[in-house]
Amino acid sequence: MDAEALTPLYTGAEVRQAEAPLLEAGEGPQLMARAAWGLAGEVAVQLRHRRGRIYGTRVTGLIGPGNNGGDGLFALALLRRRGVDARAVLVSDRAHDQGLAAFRQAGGRLTQSIDADVDVLIDAVIGTGTSGGFALPQVPGLTEALARESTAVVACDAPSGVDPGTGAVAQEVIAADLTVTFGGHKLGLMVGAGAQASGRVVVVDIGMAGELARFRAEAARSRSVVAAEPVTPAPRRQDHKYSRGVAHVVAGSHRYPGAAVLSVRAAVQTGCGMVTLYAPGPVVSLVTAAQPEIVGTTAPEIPPRATAVAVGPGIAEDPGQCAALDCALDWAQRTGGRLVLDASALTLLAERGEQLTAQLPASTVLTPHLGELRALMEAAGRKDLCEELEASPVTAVEDFAGYLGCTVLLKGASTIIAEPRSRTLVHRVQAPGLATAGSGDVLTGVLVALAATAGPKVPLAEIAATAVRRHGQAACRLDPQGRGGFGASALIEACNGAAIRASAGTFD
Ligand SMILES: NC(=O)C1=CN([C@@H]2O[C@H](COP(=O)(O)OP(=O)(O)OC[C@H]3O[C@@H](n4cnc5c(N)ncnc54)[C@H](O)[C@@H]3O)[C@@H](O)[C@H]2O)[C@@H](O)CC1
Structure with a gap:
């Protein structure tokens, strides 16, 4: 199989390592802006698919304390500017400062619960920064929203509760219909229980392909999603039945x-x-x-x-x-x-x-x-x-x-x-x-x-x-x-x- 035609899989830790030089060079805000843009775009596709429009639809984000929450807040701000009733539930006493400011400035509303008529729920609680077990945040309406067919759950980078490196899931998990993941395919979203909790996976290029490629070349073991066929030989003119196999x-x-x-x-x-x-x-x-x-x-x-x-x-x-x-x-x-x-x-x-x-x-x-x-x-x-x-x-x-x-x-x-x-x-x-x-x-x-x-x-x-x-x-x-x-x-x-x-x- 043409090695280049394979799509590499990365662990969350590998993506973070690839990100590190970009962050050191001060490119964090741009990466986050691209991630948020990609996430908001995929949420808009869901809204159009489910409601036939974007304006006047309802999106609520569950927002964690780290950069994953930052992605969610910036994405909500973008959606708000397109006429979405965008709300955010902060699940921690901390939140990404600039993200929160952008969300507020766009007219987003903070809330304590999830309403029954929400069209999309964004899970931006934890991404690649996950460690230890995970328990569902105590947010009124969350369990109902997760069970409801009419609410699409979209995970930001990785569903909270999934280990992006292995595919293991914690005792509780926010299972997604769609996961919008950044930079490259993550192993934990493709295998085991992690794959089941991730739903469909979309990769958004946030401008770190070069870093990942360099990183991949250095990686001791490379894992791949099969994206193309190895060519099995077409019959040649001189072939007979035994020479073909x-x-x-x-x-x-x-x-x-x-x-x-x-x-x-x-x-x-x-x-x-x-x-x-x-x-x-x-x-x-x-x-x-x-x-x-x-x-x-x-x-x-x-x-x-x-x-x-x-x-x-x-x-x-x-x-x-x-x-x-x-x-x-x-x-x-x-x-x-x-x-x-x-x-x-x-x-x-x-x-x-x-x-x-x-x-x-x-x-x-x-x-x-x-x-x-x-x-x-x-x-x-x-x-x-x-x-x-x-x-x-x-x-x-x-x-x-x-x-x-x-x-x-x-x-x-x-x-x-x-x-x-x-x-x-x-x-x-x-x-x-x-x-x-x-x-x-x-x-x-x-x-x-x-x-x-x-x-x-x-x-x-x-x-x-x-x-x-x-x-x-x-x-x-x-x-x-x-x-x-x-x-x-x-x-x-x-x-x-x-x-x-x-x-x-x-x-x-
Ligand atoms: N580093 C960057 O600049 C970029 C990061 N990106 C986003 O940032 C994420 C990584 O951000 P962070 O490193 O801040 O990490 P996360 O935001 O994924 O999570 C870290 C936070 O979650 C808490 N946490 C960890 N495990 C937990 C658990 N089991 N239960 C409850 N809380 C838990 C930690 O205390 C910490 O506050 C990526 O997944 C991606 O969404 C993207 O914006 C691209 C650029």
């Missing part, structure tokens, strides 16, 4: 035949030289009827021409399929071929206890959801990492990948992909409809086809990130409003469409 899938059982249909069809539609399937005879027949170009086998050995293998979707309780897992592990160990382990394959691995760590070749990617990851961590004797998953999900996944010596992809609304000695990739998508049976099987199919065709130098994490991105984009295309009205089968064609758009360079 052969994806072998071990999936499906008498109990779950559909998992094989979904993963194999997804692999075929993603595009590679050939897709082969190992499954019980009736499952092979079913899949062949759905996708006649595949080659089925009932022997567990990995076909000699395979360039990537996936094991797992729906193989539960099938002894032959379980034997195929060992064949696949052995194949990857011998050849260095890319191996995707998903679903039931992960359960089988967890049953092997601490032995599992010795069995995983470096060319493996595990694709657990949270429950499966916890089970694997416990089985591997790393229960400590289960606790870390809440406090700092990215670190926990990175540590586990390092411990196992292979790539780990934690599925969820935010996907975290950690490959040892490589940058960690995070992909966040607003596609709640992906929480449907079979969507993971489709992801496995897309991933194994990409792994079969990608050149040998493309890191496995980046191939996995591409698969996750296509999958997420497909769901967004099918269901732009996030109402969940689609099944996993529909994702397959949509993934393919997503890929075509990506190669045309039209994503986002």
Whole structure:
């Protein structure tokens, strides 16, 4: 993947470090003015969207004692000048002096409570200066406002209660519909509970890109939001089916035949030289009827021409399929071929206890959801990492990948992909409809086809990130409003469409 096409993620502390020289040079007020301008602009968009106008709408800000509160006050002043009934609740006995003066001068009103008809509530209590736990300020009307559909909650820089560095949340949090964050993407808004509390995230450039870039170059580890596709090679004129890559899938059982249909069809539609399937005879027949170009086998050995293998979707309780897992592990160990382990394959691995760590070749990617990851961590004797998953999900996944010596992809609304000695990739998508049976099987199919065709130098994490991105984009295309009205089968064609758009360079 083109490294420049990735969007870096920063911790709150890293952004503060990048800011420091600008503040020393006396540029603080300009930075704050730009932050406030960006915040007010995004609030105006919300108002227009919800009320069809800006003039005469109502916005209340919860204002903390630091610069985050200063941003909020300046933004409220700008909104007031556009005819908004702008009010501020000071949650501390201190407030940013210049911000407060600007707010007053613009005609803003201080208040002690939040009214029921407020259109937007700005959370400017704490941003990157957060430390320790967080309790909701005791403001009459706050709990009601947070629960009300008609009030949009917009967080200034980061929702109060979220650790912008890790994604951990305090015992209480002001969950936002929209977070307007400054300077660059912050890690804690993209992963774990922090991502859930942040809603949609918009980044406002406040003129510190140069500082951040310099800082990024110095950073020991860089984390990224996936923003572009690695190019999987288009078929060349001289290609034949074997030179394009052969994806072998071990999936499906008498109990779950559909998992094989979904993963194999997804692999075929993603595009590679050939897709082969190992499954019980009736499952092979079913899949062949759905996708006649595949080659089925009932022997567990990995076909000699395979360039990537996936094991797992729906193989539960099938002894032959379980034997195929060992064949696949052995194949990857011998050849260095890319191996995707998903679903039931992960359960089988967890049953092997601490032995599992010795069995995983470096060319493996595990694709657990949270429950499966916890089970694997416990089985591997790393229960400590289960606790870390809440406090700092990215670190926990990175540590586990390092411990196992292979790539780990934690599925969820935010996907975290950690490959040892490589940058960690995070992909966040607003596609709640992906929480449907079979969507993971489709992801496995897309991933194994990409792994079969990608050149040998493309890191496995980046191939996995591409698969996750296509999958997420497909769901967004099918269901732009996030109402969940689609099944996993529909994702397959949509993934393919997503890929075509990506190669045309039209994503986002
Ligand atoms: N430094 C700058 O000049 C700029 C800062 N910006 C804004 O300023 C923010 C950072 O400002 P600050 O460093 O003043 O920090 P914050 O305003 O984020 O928070 C610090 C204040 O919150 C209190 N606090 C910390 N943790 C708390 C907790 N758990 N519960 C209750 N109160 C708590 C602290 O006592 C302190 O008074 C950024 O998030 C951003 O919004 C932007 O305006 C851009 C420029």
